[in-house]
Amino acid sequence: MSTIIVVGSQWGDEGKGKVVDVLTPYVDVVVRYQGGNNAGHTVVVGREKFVLQSIPSGILHPGRRCIIGCGVVVDPASLIDEMESLVQRGVVLDGNLFISKNAHLIMPYHPALDRASEAKLGKRRIGTTGKGVGPAYVDKAARVGIRMADLLDERLFREKLEANIAEKNRLLREIYDAPTFAVEEILGPYLRYAGWLAPYITDTALLLSRWVAAGYSVLFEGAQGTMLDIDHGTYPYITSSSTTAGGAATGTGVPPTRIHGVLGVSKAYATRVGGGPFPTELQGEAAELIRARGNEYGAVTGRPRRCGWFDAVVGRYAVRINGFDTIALTKLDVLDDCDVILVCTAYRYRGDLLTEFPDEERIWNEAQPVYEEMSGWETSTAGVRTLSDLPAKARQYLDRLSELVGVPFSLISTGAVRDDTILCEDSPLTRWFPALRSALL
Numbered sequence: 244m245s246t247i248i249v250v251g252s253q254w255g256d257e258g259k260g261k262v263v264d265v266l267t268p269y270v271d272v273v274v275r276y277q278g279g280n281n282a283g284h285t286v287v288v289g290r291e292k293f294v295l296q297s298i299p300s301g302i303l304h305p306g307r308r309c310i311i312g313c314g315v316v317v318d319p320a321s322l323i324d325e326m327e328s329l330v331q332r333g334v335v336l337d338g339n340l341f342i343s344k345n346a347h348l349i350m351p352y353h354p355a356l357d358r359a360s361e362a363k364l365g366k367r368r369i370g371t372t373g374k375g376v377g378p379a380y381v382d383k384a385a386r387v388g389i390r391m392a393d394l395l396d397e398r399l400f401r402e403k404l405e406a407n408i409a410e411k412n413r414l415l416r417e418i419y420d421a422p423t424f425a426v427e428e429i430l431g432p433y434l435r436y437a438g439w440l441a442p443y444i445t446d447t448a449l450l451l452s453r454w455v456a457a458g459y460s461v462l463f464e465g466a467q468g469t470m471l472d473i474d475h476g477t478y479p480y481i482t483s484s485s486t487t488a489g490g491a492a493t494g495t496g497v498p499p500t501r502i503h504g505v506l507g508v509s510k511a512y513a514t515r516v517g518g519g520p521f522p523t524e525l526q527g528e529a530a531e532l533i534r535a536r537g538n539e540y541g542a543v544t545g546r547p548r549r550c551g552w553f554d555a556v557v558g559r560y561a562v563r564i565n566g567f568d569t570i571a572l573t574k575l576d577v578l579d580d581c582d583v584i585l586v587c588t589a590y591r592y593r594g595d596l597l598t599e600f601p602d603e604e605r606i607w608n609e610a611q612p613v614y615e616e617m618s619g620w621e622t623s624t625a626g627v628r629t630l631s632d633l634p635a636k637a638r639q640y641l642d643r644l645s646e647l648v649g650v651p652f653s654l655i656s657t658g659a660v661r662d663d664t665i666l667c668e669d670s671p672l673t674r675w676f677p678a679l680r681s682a683l684l
């Protein structure tokens with residue numbers, strides 16, 4: 244049995260949903276540990292496309308237990324929509340979905356505060372998804388948040404809601420000049436949500452500890468990516484949770500000593516949504532080419548993603564912060580048409596060569612990428628399923644990236660569907676999930 248964390252190594256949208264989907268047949272439990280419905284994990288099953296926001300993508304495999312951990316912030320209306328749409332498409336939730344009683348709620352005033360604060364920030368705005376995720380984590384840290392368990396106790400819920408509304412309305416009215424909320428307009432719908440969600444709300448940390456002790460295999464499904472982490476990302480242009488591997492322990496209650504490994508997920512190039520530094524960003528036609536081929540538009544907001552070359556400085560940083568044992572590299576086929584591919588190996592800053600990610604705003608604003616040029620393979624890799632079927636130049640590209648970041652690749656994705664996947668032999672993945680070997684044959 245293995246307990247493995249899956250973490251994005253860039254700015255999110257690395258294709259973690261597909262990687263988790265490929266690995267789910269080999270595990271018993273999939274758990275989300277942070278973030279909220281700002282995430283959009285796209286999974287293609289046959290001809291059907293699913294975008295999961297709060298529910299772990301493992302839910303698409305019958306019988307897998309899926310947990311929304313205590314580190315997640317949950318918008319109940321959005322979660323119920325997601326649940327209903329899955330049920331309509333034949334997915335069984337009862338007995339498979341468990342929601343932590345300690346997960347914090349996104350309340351209607353959180354998206355309102357999110358949008359109002361973004362508008363006030365002007366050119367320093369973060370470019371949030373507007374889902375209220377940041378303000379919900381603010382309340383959690385300020386110890387005024389409302390948790391799933393509170394939703395099940397009408398008196399307590401009303402008491403906490405009244406206290407919050409009084410404060411939030413002042414903020415909305417006096418600081419942001421924005422519309423306010425009435426207790427009753429929130430209470431009614433939230434009590435209805437409580438009725439809906441009650442059967443799923445439980446002590447998921449206790450469940451997980453029992454399942455881990457019983458030898459169940461667990462995937463911890465990270466949302467967003469390393470560079471959006473609240474401590475280790477490009478602060479303040481980040482999301483408000485611990486997206487990195489450390490968050491898996493605090494966001495679920497599984498101790499670090501019970502977690503066996505970390506799988507990083509990286510795209511063969513880089514993207515970012517929202518504001519903030521992106522040293523290898525491309526402009527104009529070059530960016531448009533990658534955006535169009537990679538369908539680089541936000542799964543949740545539809546925003547066009549900023550696109551750029553693979554940044555090995557970011558890659559090495561992600562390896563260091565998360566302790567990746569191995570990496571799954573996605574969307575290799577998006578680069579099929581490029582005659583030349585650039586890889587950033589370092590940054591130049593005021594005459595210095597930086598090989599480590601400069602964790603400071605004043606530096607990254609000025610740092611210029613230093614590129615190594617590789618020749619493209621200019622032939623289709625879409626749907627290729629074995630390493631030996633890849634063009635030699637594509638293999639050279641993979642070898643060079645792996646060398647630059649310092650860990651082996653164990654899975655290469657060459658298309659959106661499950662089977663468009665290359666599994667590398669004798670990798671950490673096959674050690675963690677020995678049954679994967681049969682998929683290689």
Ligand code: IMP
Binds near residue numbers: 255256281369471
């Ligand atoms: P928030 O998480 O909505 O507060 O947004 C903060 C930053 O994280 C913004 O730059 C968002 O674009 C980015 N972000 C949040 N969720 C995702 C995601 O799932 N993929 C990529 N970027 C995200």
